Amino acid sequence: MSIRQILGLQKPTNPLDNTNSQHDPDPTVLKWINEIIPSGKQLLDYFISLFPFLRWIRYYNMQWLLGDLVAGATVGAVVIPQSMGYARLAGLPVQYGLYTSFMGGVVYWLFATSKDVTIGPVAVMSTLLGSIVADMQAYYPSISGPQIAMSITVICGGIVTFMGLARLGFIVDFIPLPSITAFVTGSAITICSGQVKSLLGETADFSTRAPAYRIIINSLKNLPSSSKYDSAMGVSALVTLYMIRAACNYTARKYPRREKSFCFLSALRTVFVIFIFTMISAIVNCHRREDPAFAIVGYVPRGFQDAAIPQVRGSIVKEISQRLPACVVVLILEHIAIAKAFGRINNYTINPSQELIAIGVTNLLGPFIGAYSATGAFSRSAIQAKSGARTPIAGIITAIVVLIAIYTLTTALYYIPHASLSGVIIHAVGDLIVAPNTIYQFWRISPLDAVIFAVGLVVAITSTIENSIYITVFLALVILLFRCAKSPGQFLATARVGDKDHQHLMFLQSDDPSNSHPDLKLEMPLAGVFIYRFSEGFNYPNASHYTDALVRRILENTRSTNSEFYGKKGDRPWNDPHHHPDRAEMELPLLRAIILDFSAVNNVDITSIQNLVDVRNQLNHRAAPLGVQWHLVSVRNRWTRRALAAAGFGYPTSPSTISEIGGKLADSSISPGHGRKVDFEKGEEIFACQGCEDLAEPYEKKLRNIASGPLGNEIAHRPFFHNDLPRALERVEALLRLDASTGNI
Template structure:
């Protein structure tokens, strides 16, 4: 016999007279969620492994020259780019969920690393990598991934486009063989203008040739032969695959050819090309991240290093999260994406990589696209890529001496230019022109003020737009010219917050003070004739024969009206006092009648904050002096909020509204008769 008891949050099962604790969660499910390799490795076979091997080798041919170039972009020696490419593939293969993603150095994070560590040493970049990983882990464990959604797509597009132009501009000096230091977009072009007379012709010619070859080989990847789909025509199929492979491996091909050329024309005394130079061979020794360092005769403590990194400890991990989640969504193809697990995996990659002297890393869209086109099957492809990087560090680093910097600059420029998104301007112009403001604002601020400040400015513009939208909630006011009881009707949608409280109150107060409908602004009022009343109800989504599903109030009979106790006690007297329009005040039929009844349909309203409720209380007080407000289809939460600030409220369901309006009309007529007798 097995019995169970619950004690202090845990279950205990009694088996054979012994109580054994049962955890409130399944450890196997937790391990499988935290380490997805446990799940996908069960069905791993030779066919899947072959696809991953091909993808891993192909990505490595793109990654190795890119990592060397990105190390230069970050301001460090080439081997640090290989260090940054070493461990990400191993860790992501264990914890990642998207087969296409390749973790390693990217142009954007390399630029940000240079921004925050320029003028220091590699220890600052390694510490930045560690802190970025810790922040990403905290965000993932705390389920804070949803915060990324508050950065809109126009801001992300403006940020990446400006970063791409900044990165490409920073490589101009490499393309022209110039030597000067510059940090920002403006200072780079200023330096180019000042040193243009020092341009080296051999480097310029080599970089131009590399750019032409890279763009041409990229076009080869997209070439489609007519007979390539016919499997019987082997020649066309093989030629198609060769074109594709040449386009994918273009970076490696250009670097190898340029290095070979530099080797043959190299002279000890006179170098025609600026070369990469000596690269420290061997694998990095695993060590904890540095929390103190020395630059010259100065020693920096952990506090000094954190102070120097400043906002980079937040900007770098946030940018990494945005990029990684965006790439994972792009390749999810309808599958459910565990964004939290992606953030945790990225955090572990950065923390582990910092122990191998890496600067911050994240997923690369370019390499992910190459992996996808190579037929990747699982995250295990990253294992093969990292193994090739490991062999490169152990065996090939002495041969990197002759890589021309002009070739690396060409690789970076051709890799980032496609990140400039011009099509989004056309899409925003056709769909939401107001979103062009954060796009252009982010773009210009990033170019003029710096990448990190530009991103903050873009988020700030987004916040201002959100406040603008909240301060102008949609409020369509309609005048229903009902022969029984003319009234105004509004249907607020969503939540009403403090930003729009005064605007809504002012708008409805002006409506109340208006004596004739003809004086109302046309943009805020729709006049509906008597014969269109039924049609207007249907248009507004009001069905007299049904009750909204969101209404949890038990409908009363048709002849029963849910009214405050004072109304019930005094019969129609209160309805008489609430009516502002009387028969004696109505002029000729050519003059449109005014209305004292305001019907607020609450079926699409789900929340009001405290400030709005207080403003609403003042509105109800003003309106109730000579009119009446009817709350139709109020949700239980909305009703509770209203009851907390209003003493008496008149509620009804949609199918009861006609009866309520009839009762108001009867009260109005009774008031007119009483006044006439007096």
């Protein structure tokens, strides 16, 4: 990928583009360097593209403003209690959640390509951050939790910002859906189990940072230690939240015309429940502030009293370095997944790299006012989308609502019950647990993906969320590499369709086990001619698998011409013992030509080309002294054509000229058999060695004879490169007829 493509200034070349034909000049390193260096105008366009709001802000109107006001105010009301609860998950005072929500709304709209996503504290990231803070404070008790959290946030923000500026958003595509689903479900179960202790007011001393299964066991063991007042405030709040949602959903189905109104009321259920239970708490505890009847939030400082320049200590960086990848993955994964989902729902496309810049800059600047790690929030983004947000400016409205709360509502926030906040968290996170039907669909579509999900979920519950991410991604990559390495090539046969006057030649898999074309009569193209198609690229993981299958099939279906080729008995290699071929073997055809279909191949590497050269050596030796024609079809990529030509493909070959890449004749710029050395950087061909021109002469004469016929248009440059299979097969037939007429067979 070039720098221009990374910056989004040039679209990647389509490997199937007809303009990229075999007659194009071979690429050179100098031209490639010139292509990847952006011009001044392209650099300016790149910097302008970093601020997508410049494209739509000039069209902003009152109708958009009304939609953004409603959506932003709704999300702002919801985010206040949620962010306070999530700050507790991170092991921080509740005001840090408010700071994070404010910063997300202020910064995100400048870089956003999604109108629905809202940035702020989220449950999964807060839980991960909380476990890191707790572990760090065990080793460094003198360092405060907020200082550790700010350091992690700044570092993660810098990493994600760099990834966005380098346009590396495609990295998210390497994390498959089963890994995401297992990560989200495992995180939700871990978070819900960790909130049970606070929900019930259990006074027993056990950690809520342990693996989920331990928390569940300890919570059940210590149920007798629950406080009746905390349990009442927590369980009743949780039940009320579910009752309001169920009632709104029921009435929305019963009265479809008022569905939007009921959805709006359902979105505000968190605000309503927190308001009611805060009022109850204020009435009960107003005269007993020093000894409240149940646990409450307590003092919340007014304004941004925790704003400061974050201090990133080397000791902190060293200790958290092993857990940084998980933090970065969570920040990116949750946000991009949410942004893509709402983009599909509402018919627009996001730019993943630009979204990385948005969350990266948010986390870089946030710690200066006391904000910790922020990313896209699923529940709040759903509320913003359903509330009619028209542009990312809805985030500014949300930030204004949070700012008002920070300066005017701190007295009311004092009385919010901890148990009710835990109920809000459980209610918000519970929806992230995947439904059993989804798991069943995984099993029906791809059982291996269902296994990956199950492994990830078990690891998340019994170990940590980070380990769940690492293991599931590793398993997915192993399966991907295995499928790539074992991808089966296809031997093709021909079939003719149509009437007698208008017949069309089709190329179908000759050994298709499903027999998907039972009505077609498949025929092998020609005796001693094999057509082989690479199915999933041709690179080092699968090169040997492809070539082994190719050689095995050819050896089974052809006979050797060199049974008496060795002058002396002792000249025969140990692995080619002399034998008298039986009658059945003598009836097999001689190997004459191999046609390789590269339509599924975009790039090759040294390993794959060396494998192909080795196979050519082996089969040319088997067919000596005739040699084998190697024809290549649909090689669209210029660099792939250059690599194949550099290894001697595309020209007639002779067994006596073969060696490995870098050998005497077939170095990286030699065309064996054609007898010319190709200097790709200068675009020249010169004779490589004395006598090579004589070696190639018989084939040159053949090609000149054929060039006068209807197939001669493609001969001049590289005669054994072809645009399609029918043309390659015609060329092979013409050369074999010429061999027969001249007595070379």
